[in-house]
Amino acid sequence: MADHTSATDEGEAGGDEAGDDGTATPEIDLPGEAFDAVLDALDDLDPGDPLRFEGFSVARDGEGAYALVENSPPKPLTERELHEALAERAPAVTDWYTFERVVGEFGPRRAFLRWIEDADGETVAARYAALAAGIERAWGELKITATVTDRGERRYDVRHADDAGVPVDELDAHEDPLDARELVTYDEKGRYRPLKTAPSLAGGWVFPDLGPRDLYETVETIYPATVANWHREREGELDVTHWRETMERQSGIYGVVKTWDRGEGYEHVNWVAEACCDDSQCLKRREWEYDDETDLDVDGGDGVFPCREPCSVVVSAARKWTRLESEQPRTYEFELTPSEKEQVEDIIDAVADGRTDEIREADTKEGANRYRARFLRAKLFDDEGNLGGVPTEPDEE
Amino acid sequence: MQSLVIVAHGSHLNPESSAPTYDHADTIRATGAFDEVRTGFWKEEPHFREVLRTVEGDEIYVVPLFVSEGYFTEQVIPRELRLAGWDVSEWDSDGLSADQATLIAEDIDREVHYCGPVGTHRAMTDVIVRRAESVTDDPDVGDGFGLAVVGHGTERNENSAKAIEYHADRIAERDRFDEVKALYMDEEPEVDDLPEHFESDDVVLVPLFIADGYHTQEDIPEDVGLCEDHTEGYDVPETVDGTRIWYAGAVGTEPLMADVVLERAADAGADLGTALDDVRETTRVATGD
Secondary structure, rough: OOOOOHHHHHHHOOOOOOOOOOOOOOOOOOOHHHHHHHHHHHHOOOOOOOOOOOOOOEEEOOOOOOEEEOOOOOOOEOHHHHHHHHHHHHHHHHHHHHHHHHOOOOOOHHHHHHHHHHOOOOOHHHHHHHHOOOOEEEEEEEEEEEEEEEOEEEEEEEHHHHHHOOHHHHHHHHOOOHHHHHHEOOOOOOOOOOOOOOOOOOEEEEEEEEEEHHHHHHHHOOOOOOOHHHHHHOOOOOOOOOHHHHHHHHHHHHHHHHHHHHHHHHHHHEEEEEEEOOOOOOEEEEEOEEEEOOOOOOOOOOOOOEOOOOHHHHHHHHHHHHHHHHHOOOOOOOOOOHHHHHHHHHHHHHHHHHOOOOOOOOOOOOOOOHHHHHHHHHEEEOOOOEEOOOOOOOOOO | EEEEEEEEOOOOOOOOHOHHHHHHHHHHHHOOOOOEEEEEEEEOEHHHHHHHHHOOOOOOEEOOOOOOOOOHHHHHHHHOOOOOOOHHHOOOOOOOOOOOOEEOOOOOOOEEEEEHHHHHHOOOHHHHHHHHHHHHOOOOOOOOEEEEEEEEEOOOOOHHHHHHHHHHHHHHHHHOEEEEEEEEEEOOOOOHHHHHHHOEEEEEEEOOOOOOOHHHHHHHHHHHHHHHHHHHHHOOOOEEEEEEEEEOOOOHOOOOOHHHHHHHHHHHHOOOOHHHHHHHHHHOOOOOO
């Protein structure tokens, strides 16, 4: 297992190139597999076609010799001399090897791993210096720390952001990305999490030493398809399906949602978005609106990854609300003291914000305090559980 | 690059619903037959709508972890996966014979092989028998035993009963169990009266469901009389009206189910190497010696 601190130490001790922030580029040894990959790549190219690295390129001449081009006329090299030349330029070569051979072409994975170290914006020298110190990125509730070994290999530490700074040996350490399935199933209270992007990920675990592909798999396991949709958004290709279109395609038991959605305004969808799609309930940034032409009035949130259509939790809830909202209002009459009315409001607020567990046992100043709620029930409910003794159905009187 | 995508129902309420899907995906992953094995769900993430965009391969096999042909396999999954031009007649199925259809998934503009559900595949018969072996912990179970294959019934989908009958008939033809019956929750013959349908003193009850949930953990045990209240639990076997009932729970949780997923992909053209043999070997019931 790689030791992150040693990578940092070597970087600071052995480097001689300065990164943008003044930290030194670490010394990198060119691994044999990276050099072999360069030779394989050159074999796949026609003689004279360059293989480009940051700051220089290499080609072969068709007769067993190589040429290195760096600002000046090509420098002819034997394979041994090529190895020496590339070893001197090991940061650029290992960077090429990492992204071309280890990470590979799959769009979302490649874009995500390059984004982590800003590979499309920063130079190799600046990135290797930053990686030596550790680059931190947030992804939902995750904190990802990227480092580089003295062979130019990327290593990643993934953990809950709340566990930032906690020593690895104080957390449950994992290696297999699929272990993350267990970590996302229940929240801290042991309740099932039906929505993986709910901000209720429990902490206490760490993947301390992942390679690039396993990092991607871990993130995709914790927040499925978020990288794919983020990538599409960056490419300007995010396919957003708005509320109306999503409800139009529902069928079976969900087909009823269409009856709630007759083109008579979209206030009900504002309520849905406020209830379900707030940052306090889901880390995705809502990009869907009522329809192509009609934006909702509710903010979509600040999540790093986009939400491209109402999810199955929202559709299921909308089905329930369709039924409930088809009822006609009635006027009920019962008496509450002003404090009791406020207490009902406090209880709804506390449940809606998930604060009931935070209200202290003896804090009777809180309207949603359990003793207060029990007193209200004792005083105002009849034996059938009717508020104020008023039946829900008029004919029950 | 060859990819397998297992699509299943999942649940907003019960984590056990997706557990068999993950288990079978892991079993198949361990064979190395596919470069990647992904899972997608109707009620969990990644959703059917988005699972294909997480898939890297150019040969993609989609296998529905569903019991029968019908609403999900014919409407919901093709619609949500955006299979262009999908028409159920592509399967030309009698309700049991859906095999595969090759279509462009518009989400990724790549071809996918969309397979029939696991529940109607002939290999599913072996999983039901294996379930009887694993619940009795006897790889030779059969002599002196009856077997009840139990399905939901025809409430919404007539194909559901077809799958039950198909497998019950195939098992009966093997003359392994003294009696084999197809029983249902919502139609005749009903599982409630299980002892009346069998002469055998021992009956293995195998529900043809993918995952353990409300029906297999609450309805069936209470209806059959294994317990008054499912929260009290029950023994395996439990004696009801003089019949020892070996209740197996959802057949979909049996490890051999991974074999049926592979068979579906193989029928659609996937190159599996030795994966089928590997899975049959790793999931067999130990002799207990």
